[in-house]
Amino acid sequence: xxxxxxxxxxxxxxxxxxxxxxxxxxxxxxxxxxxxxxxxxxxxxxxxxxxxxxxxxxxxxxxxxxxxxxxxxxxxxxxxxxxxxxxxxxxxxxxxxxxxxxxxxxxxxxxxxxxxxxxxxxxxxxxxxxxxxxxxxxxxxxxxxxxxxxxxxxxxxxxxxxxxxxxxxxxxxxxxxxxxxxxxxxxxxxxxxxxxxxxxxxxxxxxxxxxxxxxxxxxxxxxxxxxxxxxxxxxxxxxxxxxxxxxxxxxxxxxxxxxxxxxxxxxxx
Amino acid sequence: xxxxxxxxxxxxxxxxxxxxxxxxxxxxxxxxxxxxxxxxxxxxxxxxxxxxxxxxxxxxxxxxxxxxxxxxxxxxxxxxxxxxxxxxxxxxxxxxxxxxxxxxxxxxxxxxxxxxxxxxxxxxxxxxxxxxxxxxxxxxxxxxxxxxxxxxxxxxxxxxxxxxxxxxxxxxxxxxxxxxxxxxxxxxxxxxxxxxxxxxxxxxxxxxxxxxxxxxxxxxxxxxxxxxxxxxxxxxxxxxxxxxxxxxxxxxxxxxxxxxxxx
Ligand SMILES: Nc1ncnc2c1ncn2[C@@H]1O[C@H](COP(=O)(O)OP(=O)(O)OP(=O)(O)O)[C@@H](O)[C@H]1O
Ligand SMILES: [Mg+2]
Numbered sequence: 001x002x003x004x005x006x007x008x009x010x011x012x013x014x015x016x017x018x019x020x021x022x023x024x025x026x027x028x029x030x031x032x033x034x035x036x037x038x039x040x041x042x043x044x045x046x047x048x049x050x051x052x053x054x055x056x057x058x059x060x061x062x063x064x065x066x067x068x069x070x071x072x073x074x075x076x077x078x079x080x081x082x083x084x085x086x087x088x089x090x091x092x093x094x095x096x097x098x099x100x101x102x103x104x105x106x107x108x109x110x111x112x113x114x115x116x117x118x119x120x121x122x123x124x125x126x127x128x129x130x131x132x133x134x135x136x137x138x139x140x141x142x143x144x145x146x147x148x149x150x151x152x153x154x155x156x157x158x159x160x161x162x163x164x165x166x167x168x169x170x171x172x173x174x175x176x177x178x179x180x181x182x183x184x185x186x187x188x189x190x191x192x193x194x195x196x197x198x199x200x201x202x203x204x205x206x207x208x209x210x211x212x213x214x215x216x217x218x219x220x221x222x223x224x225x226x227x228x229x230x231x232x233x234x235x236x237x238x239x240x241x242x243x244x245x246x247x248x249x250x251x252x253x254x255x256x257x258x259x260x261x262x263x264x265x266x267x268x269x
Numbered sequence: 270x271x272x273x274x275x276x277x278x279x280x281x282x283x284x285x286x287x288x289x290x291x292x293x294x295x296x297x298x299x300x301x302x303x304x305x306x307x308x309x310x311x312x313x314x315x316x317x318x319x320x321x322x323x324x325x326x327x328x329x330x331x332x333x334x335x336x337x338x339x340x341x342x343x344x345x346x347x348x349x350x351x352x353x354x355x356x357x358x359x360x361x362x363x364x365x366x367x368x369x370x371x372x373x374x375x376x377x378x379x380x381x382x383x384x385x386x387x388x389x390x391x392x393x394x395x396x397x398x399x400x401x402x403x404x405x406x407x408x409x410x411x412x413x414x415x416x417x418x419x420x421x422x423x424x425x426x427x428x429x430x431x432x433x434x435x436x437x438x439x440x441x442x443x444x445x446x447x448x449x450x451x452x453x454x455x456x457x458x459x460x461x462x463x464x465x466x467x468x469x470x471x472x473x474x475x476x477x478x479x480x481x482x483x484x485x486x487x488x489x490x491x492x493x494x495x496x497x498x499x500x501x502x503x504x505x506x507x508x509x510x511x512x513x514x515x516x517x518x519x520x521x522x523x524x525x526x527x528x529x530x531x532x
Contacts, residue, residue, distance in 0.1 A: 050444060052440050052443065052444060071443070071448060071450065072443040072444060073443050073446050073447055073448040073449070076443070076444055076445060076446040077446070080444070081444040083437075083440075083441050083444075087466075087470060088434075088437045088438055088440075088441045089438075089441040089445075090466075091438065091462060091463055091465070091466040092462075101445060102445040102446050105445060105446030105447055106446040149445070150444075150445070153445070153446065
């Protein structure tokens with residue numbers, strides 16, 4: 001899949017200019033993280049990938065096809081979008097029904113739906129909870145219910161808007177596994193996150209947004225080494241990375257092992 | 270991202286500068302007048318007047334939409350019921366064969382519709398030219414219990430809030446393959462299952478908001494509370510209020526005289 005944005009601009013009906021000319025190409029299956037302060041325009045940006053929002057200027061091309069050629073419902077076969085707030089998405093009585101809903105809408109065969117149900121409920125660790133009412137779930141479980149209901153539709157691109165929000169360590173692990181599995185299946189994951197630790201652990205491609213523009217776009221090590229630009233967008237690298245930067249390490253490190261390796265290298269010199 | 274929790278948008282028109290307290294009066298003054306008046310002309314006149322008012326309050330488009338959107342279907346329905354089956358029908362307007370359209374029924378239907386529209390229209394204009402915070406502040410200032418004030422505020426907020434919620438949920442639906450465009454019947458089918466969750470979540474939201482208010486000392490006793498929103502009650506306000514009351518009284522007198530066949 002290839003998502004291409006050509007000087008994409010978006011002005012909300014209220015007059016807020018949320019995107020000010022974004023040029024961007026995302027392709028392949030390498031998971032992508034989008035970061036940036038509140039109100040930077042991350043959600044607005046990704047809502048253009050399946051046409052929930054339409055460009056007010058510029059262009060969005062999905063595999064070369066203009067986004068305006070199809071409705072969001074039609075794009076939903078190719079591009080899945082998990083909303084930030086689970087309550088915006090969940091509306092049926094059981095998780096099972098939530099899971100079946102999307103696939104039925106796009107006319108997925110019964111057989112395939114069954115297969116997907118087994119696979120997704122396992123992946124999201126909701127196998128025992130399929131017949132529970134969403135109201136009886138914890139926030140984390142609700143979130144995975146919404147994630148699962150999108151994966152059920154088997155799209156080629158899956159967008160997560162702040163999946164880590166309000167989650168514990170176990171939830172993050174589950175999510176990590178989902179991102180990895182989807183990548184292995186050849187899907188493209190695009191994730192918005194404020195959790196820098198989660199970002200550096202799971203994503204090598206990082207995009208930084210600031211005030212409606214893309215500030216940085218590239219390999220995570222590259223991105224997190226540009227301290228000055230990051231400051232501009234009010235993003236701070238994970239604590240261990242900052243310690244290394246303060247200590248004057250040349251390499252950008254993301255975890256203790258990397259840190260110690262660099263540390264030992266310096267001692268030897 | 271949610272901006273104003275209200276249908277109020279500042280438009281700098283004269284209506285906005287009238288005290289909110291006074292703006293409740295037209296609803297009763299105009300509405301009741303339209304109801305008691307023996308024929309439909311007063312109601313029709315008031316509707317025309319409201320359209321003019323809406324125009325000068327820069328609300329013309331939304332106002333027209335609401336009035337027609339509510340008025341046309343309700344008119345058709347009531348004319349159908351009263352026109353064909355009204356018990357007072359004597360003069361036949363048109364003979365459809367099995368049923369006859371009666372003049373008295375049609376007039377009766379129009380009377381009901383015009384009164385309803387006067388209520389609706391006055392309420393719409395008031396609601397859209399008043400910052401609800403100010404309305405409630407002025408109510409409490411004139412002695413209404415703050416809790417009742419909150420109740421008014423909460424109920425006025427519920428509708429725009431539900432609309433917002435509904436549009437977000439609909440977005441989420443399209444992202445799951447639901448086509449929200451298409452025939453009216455299709456859209457209706459898609460819309461109905463969403464109502465439950467929307468209403469339910471608005472109610473829990475309101476309850477939660479009530480609880481947070483409580484924790485911030487809203488219901489506290491034996492303390493004189495101060496107000497954040499200030500309201501002014503001017504001479505113009507007073508004059509307008511008396512004019513509105515006067516209007517109702519004059520209508521009442523004319524009505525009684527007409528009923529007594531004096532005029
Ligand atoms: N529905 C809307 N109507 C009007 N303005 C909006 C709307 N949604 C977002 N905005 C504005 O657009 C800008 C970008 O918002 P957006 O939600 O894309 O930011 P974000 O990067 O996702 O922020 P967050 O990290 O808080 O989710 C903000 O200034 C916001 O106020
Ligand atoms: Mg967002």
